[in-house]
Amino acid sequence: MSELSSLDNDQPLLVAEGLAKNYGRLAACRDVSFALYPGEVLAIVGESGSGKSTLLQLLSAQLAPSAGHVAYRMRDGVLRDLAELGEAERRFLFRTDWGFVHQDPAQGLRMGVSAGANVGERLMAVGWNHYGRIRDTASTWLERVEIDVGRIDDAPKTYSGGMRQRLQIARNLVTEPRLVFMDEPTGGLDVSVQARLLDLMRNLVSELGLAAIVVTHDLAVARLLSHRVMVMKGGRVIETGLTDQVLDDPREPYTQLLVSSILPP
Amino acid sequence: MNAPTYNFAYLDEQTKRMIRRAILKAIAIPGYQVPFASREMPMPYGWGTGGVQVTAAILGPDDVLKVIDQGSDDTTNAISIRKFFGKTAGVATTTSTTDATVIQTRHRIPEASLHAGQVLVYQVPIPEPLRFLEPRETETRRMHALAEYGLMHVKLYEDIARFGHIATAYAYPVKVNARYVMDPSPTPKFDNPKMDNCAALQLFGAGREKRIYAIPPYTTVVSLDFEDHPFTRYRFNAPCALCGADDSYLDEIVTDDKGGRMFVCSDTDFCEQRQAAGHHGTESAAPHKEKAHV
Numbered sequence A: 001m002s003e004l005s006s007l008d009n010d011q012p013l014l015v016a017e018g019l020a021k022n023y024g025r026l027a028a029c030r031d032v033s034f035a036l037y038p039g040e041v042l043a044i045v046g047e048s049g050s051g052k053s054t055l056l057q058l059l060s061a062q063l064a065p066s067a068g069h070v071a072y073r074m075r076d077g078v079l080r081d082l083a084e085l086g087e088a089e090r091r092f093l094f095r096t097d098w099g100f101v102h103q104d105p106a107q108g109l110r111m112g113v114s115a116g117a118n119v120g121e122r123l124m125a126v127g128w129n130h131y132g133r134i135r136d137t138a139s140t141w142l143e144r145v146e147i148d149v150g151r152i153d154d155a156p157k158t159y160s161g162g163m164r165q166r167l168q169i170a171r172n173l174v175t176e177p178r179l180v181f182m183d184e185p186t187g188g189l190d191v192s193v194q195a196r197l198l199d200l201m202r203n204l205v206s207e208l209g210l211a212a213i214v215v216t217h218d219l220a221v222a223r224l225l226s227h228r229v230m231v232m233k234g235g236r237v238i239e240t241g242l243t244d245q246v247l248d249d250p251r252e253p254y255t256q257l258l259v260s261s262i263l264p265p
Numbered sequence B: 001m002n003a004p005t006y007n008f009a010y011l012d013e014q015t016k017r018m019i020r021r022a023i024l025k026a027i028a029i030p031g032y033q034v035p036f037a038s039r040e041m042p043m044p045y046g047w048g049t050g051g052v053q054v055t056a057a058i059l060g061p062d063d064v065l066k067v068i069d070q071g072s073d074d075t076t077n078a079i080s081i082r083k084f085f086g087k088t089a090g091v092a093t094t095t096s097t098t099d100a101t102v103i104q105t106r107h108r109i110p111e112a113s114l115h116a117g118q119v120l121v122y123q124v125p126i127p128e129p130l131r132f133l134e135p136r137e138t139e140t141r142r143m144h145a146l147a148e149y150g151l152m153h154v155k156l157y158e159d160i161a162r163f164g165h166i167a168t169a170y171a172y173p174v175k176v177n178a179r180y181v182m183d184p185s186p187t188p189k190f191d192n193p194k195m196d197n198c199a200a201l202q203l204f205g206a207g208r209e210k211r212i213y214a215i216p217p218y219t220t221v222v223s224l225d226f227e228d229h230p231f232t233r234y235r236f237n238a239p240c241a242l243c244g245a246d247d248s249y250l251d252e253i254v255t256d257d258k259g260g261r262m263f264v265c266s267d268t269d270f271c272e273q274r275q276a277a278g279h280h281g282t283e284s285a286a287p288h289k290e291k292a293h294v
Helices: A052-059 A087-096 A115-125 A131-144 A161-173 A191-208 A219-225 A243-248 A253-260 B013-028 B049-058 B076-088 B137-145 B150-163 B189-195 B268-276
Strands: A014-023 A026-036 A041-045 A067-073 A079-081 A098-101 A179-183 A211-216 A228-233 A236-242 B064-069 B102-106 B119-123 B174-176 B180-182 B201-206 B211-215 B221-223 B250-254 B261-265
Touching: A014 A052, A026 A052, A026 A067, A026 A236, A041 A052, A041 A219, A052 A179, A052 A211, A087 A098, A087 A115, A098 A161, A115 A131, A115 A161, A115 B150, A131 A161, A131 B150, A161 A191, A191 A219, A211 A219, A219 A243, A228 A243, A228 A253, A236 A243, A236 A253, B013 B049, B013 B201, B013 B211, B049 B076, B049 B102, B049 B119, B049 B201, B049 B211, B064 B076, B064 B268, B076 B102, B189 B221, B261 B268
Parallel strands: A041 A211, A041 A228, A098 A179, A179 A211, B064 B102, B102 B119, B119 B201
Antiparallel strands: A014 A026, A014 A067, A067 A079, A228 A236, B174 B180, B174 B221, B201 B211, B250 B261
16 A cells, blocks of 8 residues: 555656667657656657657657657556557557647547537547536536537537647546647647637646646747756757756757747747 | 359359358357458349358258348349349248248348347448448457447437437447447348347348458347437337238338328238238328337
């Protein structure tokens, strides 16, 4: 029991060690190590082609690493290597304890079925078998992500870009995951919609105590959402630290360049 | 002109062996879709090429064959397949459900209860119940392998959200032996309960899709549903105009262009047996007021 009761915020939720991924001669990602703690939001920033998305796929076990490994603390408190999980376990993890928010909502949603069913799918996948309860939970989540409940029976293909992204977030959070991966969650949205989405995500993350790994090229997103930042360049992590520290006082020349390339408000 | 001579039941012995192996595997794993090397048959896809190959593979000289199409023994499809095996296998044919040992069917299960030793062969157009929800076959196979069937309930959810009840009326998904979710071919959901714990062996053949699956005798078959929206059978709430049966599945037949219609049993053998036993309906009998759930 002492093992279980020690399951608190002192132990890392996700541990990456020496992660690397090669595509032939191209090293998309090399020697990445870090630990993520419960409730912590980590931003991975860098320019296009720096290996951010590859790293996210390695962390979420969608890609097998060329070297290194990723371990995740399961709900029973045991830290397990993702590569050793069976496919069934990995997929179960993916639709219960994890969320994955894609840049393009069409990848994360079923565009042809109603919003209610999109949110309810994960519930039905874990055995919910009561229409009324599934629908109530879906309505609650639509409200939480500020989608008019009157549109619960509309398919996301009739939704605007911002609504789709919010629906995708609701669909991921309905099973109360502990860790959410986000790949450019605000990409392709206009500025006011971005602001609203960021505000929503920040509230949800703090309300639910979610840990999140956010991949973004937008430093403003990193500043608003994350506690810690990792800066990537050419597949390597070149700088890491507290968000304010890295963004206000960057050490590496490349980070300085990134920060200085933002237009002053 | 010399008529070509065929091997018994048209298919060559090697092909029949291959199909029998697929059938045995299908019986061993109830509800699992077994791939097989479907042959070209002398009929177009969609006319029962899968069912015909299964029938050809299991038919013996002593078998008595019955073929029905939407319950009827006397439609083009039923007659041509019955004649096909009459000619190529020389087996006895019948229209009586109880006398037949092999019944090939398109989209119905006979009303008369089946008995042990009988084989019901279904013609299946689309064997994959998840097809219209998940178009990737690689993905649906994985979902079957891992028994991830949440998606099937998404379809039922959509029905209720749109129509207020589960509006799927045919090809209603079932779970076989508490493991595989299966498409029972486009039979009306009225027939679903007949598949559960059935004494006869049920074989499903999809020719174009190259899949065979099976329900062995006395296997549990459960129609999927929600706790608060349970599975219901559906039939037109009317007596048969010919035999007066109040419990059989009915076809609606339009009789004129002024809205006239009559309801008759879709199972012709069942209807004829009842008429021979002295039951009569009234052709002018107006249908009961229609109810959604019976």
